[in-house]
Amino acid sequence: MTAPGRLADAMNGAEASGTGTNPAGTNTTGTVVSDVAVRLDDVTRTYGSGDGAVTALAGVTLEFARGTFTAVMGPSGSGKSTLLQCAAGLDRPDSGRVVMAGTDLTGLRETKLTLLRRDRIGFVFQSFNLMPSLTAEQNVGLPLHLAGRRPGKAEIAAVLRDVGLADRAGHRPSRMSGGQQQRVAMARALVTRPDVLFADEPTGALDSSTSRDVLTMMRGLVDQRGLTIVMVTHDPVAASYADRVVFLADGRPAGRLDRPTAEAVAAHMARLESAPC
Numbered sequence: 001m002t003a004p005g006r007l008a009d010a011m012n013g014a015e016a017s018g019t020g021t022n023p024a025g026t027n028t029t030g031t032v033v034s035d036v037a038v039r040l041d042d043v044t045r046t047y048g049s050g051d052g053a054v055t056a057l058a059g060v061t062l063e064f065a066r067g068t069f070t071a072v073m074g075p076s077g078s079g080k081s082t083l084l085q086c087a088a089g090l091d092r093p094d095s096g097r098v099v100m101a102g103t104d105l106t107g108l109r110e111t112k113l114t115l116l117r118r119d120r121i122g123f124v125f126q127s128f129n130l131m132p133s134l135t136a137e138q139n140v141g142l143p144l145h146l147a148g149r150r151p152g153k154a155e156i157a158a159v160l161r162d163v164g165l166a167d168r169a170g171h172r173p174s175r176m177s178g179g180q181q182q183r184v185a186m187a188r189a190l191v192t193r194p195d196v197l198f199a200d201e202p203t204g205a206l207d208s209s210t211s212r213d214v215l216t217m218m219r220g221l222v223d224q225r226g227l228t229i230v231m232v233t234h235d236p237v238a239a240s241y242a243d244r245v246v247f248l249a250d251g252r253p254a255g256r257l258d259r260p261t262a263e264a265v266a267a268h269m270a271r272l273e274s275a276p277c
């Protein structure tokens with residue numbers, strides 16, 4: 001494979017070597033020493049067993065730096081959603097480790113993992129999954145209610161302001177556009193002030209102009225608020241809003257682009273999609 005201009009093959013080097021004996025983000029005593037928000041260390045995940053087994057992740061080592069925006073791309077079935085779910089503690093790898101801010105998620109019992117997901121991880125999907133009978137403000141307050149807290153008006157107003165919806169607090173989803181509903185979903189994911197926002201195809205259901213607005217907002221959350229975002233997308237234009245793109249093919253790292261342009265992302269994707277299996 002010929003590397004395009006800024007394709008960094010670091011993923012085939014140290015960063016994706018799979019050695020993982022002293023992962024970045026921890027020292028030998030396990031203390032956090034770097035700015036790594038999430039690290040995957042030789043992660044494997046297989047669905048099913050026997051002849052029907054599908055290896056979705058086949059030994060992925062990757063790290064996501066704090067305060068950065070990463071897009072994850074790859075052909076259909078390459079393992080992107082599985083990667084996101086394992087990184088967010090929604091799914092457990094069969095082997096390898098997922099370390100978030102010094103905490104090894106793979107070693108956590110279910111109760112602790114649930115608390116960590118609730119307090120430190122935000123997740124948004126292509127479908128907005130809002131409660132139709134609740135206003136924007138009430139939808140955003142839900143995670144705080146679930147955590148046994150009474151949401152403060154100012155707290156909710158601040159996060160709605162962060163996503164550009166200060167004037168829609170009292171609106172129900174049916175009175176909002178798709179882009180506005182996705183912003184509410186993001187505000188709901190951000191209200192607990194998570195370390196990382198994981199987004200699986202967040203603009204997949206939006207038209208291109210609305211997508212651009214949402215992506216610009218996400219970019220602003222990284223640049224102005226220091227949020228860490230990891231986003232799966234099929235769209236090279238969406239990926240170009242990220243600081244870097246990591247590519248997967250057949251459950252393995254398949255290259256990386258820093259400061260991506262939509263054209264370079266599309267060209268790399270075309271190479272992956274035409275590569276023999």
Ligand SMILES: Nc1ncnc2c1ncn2[C@@H]1O[C@H](COP(=O)(O)OP(=O)(O)OP(=O)(O)O)[C@@H](O)[C@H]1O
Nearest residue numbers: 047048054055056075076077078079080081082083
């Ligand atoms: N729950 C499951 N049971 C069985 N196989 C699964 C399951 N989830 C995913 N897979 C398989 O694992 C592989 C990776 O799936 P995954 O959804 O992570 O890929 P993806 O890159 O996100 O795909 P797409 O771009 O089509 O959404 C695929 O072959 C898929 O069919």
